[in-house]
Amino acid sequence: xxxxxxxxxxNMTQDTLRYxxxxxxxxxxxxxxxxxxxxxxxxxxxxxxxxxMRSAGIPIEALIEYCALTQQGDRxxxxxxxxxxxxxxxxxxxxxxxxxxxxxxNYKIDIYEKAEVTGVLSWEKSDRT
Amino acid sequence: xxxxxxxxxxNMTQDTLRYxxxxxxxxxxxxxxxxxxxxxxxxxxxxxxxxxMRSAGIPIEALIEYCALTQQGDRxxxxxxxxxxxxxxxxxxxxxxxxxxxxxxNYKIDIYEKAEVTGVLSWEKSDRT
DNA sequence: TTAACACATGGAGTCCACTCCATGTCAAGA
DNA sequence: TCTTGACATGGAGTGGACTCCATGTGTTAA
Numbered sequence: 001x002x003x004x005x006x007x008x009x010x011n012m013t014q015d016t017l018r019y020x021x022x023x024x025x026x027x028x029x030x031x032x033x034x035x036x037x038x039x040x041x042x043x044x045x046x047x048x049x050x051x052x053m054r055s056a057g058i059p060i061e062a063l064i065e066y067c068a069l070t071q072q073g074d075r076x077x078x079x080x081x082x083x084x085x086x087x088x089x090x091x092x093x094x095x096x097x098x099x100x101x102x103x104x105x106n107y108k109i110d111i112y113e114k115a116e117v118t119g120v121l122s123w124e125k126s127d128r129t
Numbered sequence: 130x131x132x133x134x135x136x137x138x139x140n141m142t143q144d145t146l147r148y149x150x151x152x153x154x155x156x157x158x159x160x161x162x163x164x165x166x167x168x169x170x171x172x173x174x175x176x177x178x179x180x181x182m183r184s185a186g187i188p189i190e191a192l193i194e195y196c197a198l199t200q201q202g203d204r205x206x207x208x209x210x211x212x213x214x215x216x217x218x219x220x221x222x223x224x225x226x227x228x229x230x231x232x233x234x235n236y237k238i239d240i241y242e243k244a245e246v247t248g249v250l251s252w253e254k255s256d257r258t
Numbered sequence: 259t260t261a262a263c264a265c266a267t268g269g270a271g272t273c274c275a276c277t278c279c280a281t282g283t284c285a286a287g288a
Numbered sequence: 289t290c291t292t293g294a295c296a297t298g299g300a301g302t303g304g305a306c307t308c309c310a311t312g313t314g315t316t317a318a
Contacts, residue, residue, distance in 0.1 A: 005296070015277055018296085023275095034284060038294060043257045049233075056230035057186075060275065070258070074250070081241035087159045088234045098220060101185035104178075105217045112210035121203070126216050129199070132265070147266085152305095163314055165265060197318055233295065 001039040010047055017047065020065050025050055025063050027071060057094065130168040139176055146176065154179055156194050156200060186223065187216050 007014045020026050020035075026046035030038045039047070046067070053063055066083055069076040116119045121128070136143045149155050150166075157234035159167045168176075175196075182192055193210055198205040244250045250257070 013277075016275090019276065022297090036284080036294095042257065045256055046296085049258045052230050052233055056227045056274090058230070074177070074244075074248075077241055077244050077250070081238055081245070084234055084238050084241070088231065088238065091227060091234065095224065096181050097232070098185045098227075101181055101187070102217065102220055104181055105213055105220065109210055109213050110216065112206055112213070115203075115206050116210070117221055119203075121206070127174055128171065129178045142307075145305090148306065151267090161314095163265095165314075179267085183305090 001038050001044070003039070006039045006044065006047060009044070010051055012047070012051060020050055022049070023060070023064060024067055025060060026067060053087075056091060058091070062087055130166070130173070132166050135168045135173065135176060138173070139180055141176070149176070150181055152189065152193060153196055154189060155196060182216075185220060187220070191216055209229060 001009070003014050003017055006012075007017055016059075021029055026043070029043050031038055032038050050063060054060070062083060066080060069080045069083065111122060130138075132143050132146055136146055143186075150158055155172070158172050159169055161167050179192060183189070191212060195209060198209045199210065240251060
């Protein structure tokens, strides 16, 4: 696949695709004799993984590390697993933060909705923010 | 409360506290006659809200807007509610993305754990990333 | 009253993750 | 063959969110 096709498939810019490859977030992509990128099935798998991880805010540095480990063969399996476990822990923490924020948002929206009907903002104690 | 006390209470740097006030993410804080910040209960409420919202990645711009609306009185109640609803929608979307990523992470960690025992990476089809 | 330390301000610097640009090569249709 | 549009590379620029710094004033304990 050409870079244009991949960028359409995953809805990512060509610049981002080249950037990810350049910094080693995905392994080097195959080239045609003339130097054009020719994405394989496996390249696409990496792109998809990168997109998924980045969409959840997993830092680029961790993904570069993971990609590097992968290219060192099966002896890095434990290291890779540990890296992923660590990122999972951080992700879970972020999700908890977001859940708290969601609750706060729901609470405030509820107060505002009531106020639209009654004309009165019924905040709890000193919570007039 | 002094800025040092507030920064300890919320575990935020004084620089961040001043920064938030400077950009209007929280309303202007009271001052002593000599110009030192003197945080009230309500100021603290704003700090807490800012910290909570930012920890979930709500953009600073939206929070500045919300703060500005709040200072324009009750006639902005609907606008404030709509702003919060919009941010809630985005937050929910992010949480879904994260859930997908979490599933992927769990799947991969599982494969790596099995590989540590069996010595074989049992990826599905072309999913060797 | 005088070190030593807290606080204030405005502006510069940093980090992350892209995104854009200049310049040059390659390819495919008129 | 010529031209136009896709692709390549290296490097510069951008936006968001802080974080640091220089300089000046305030405060307080010995």
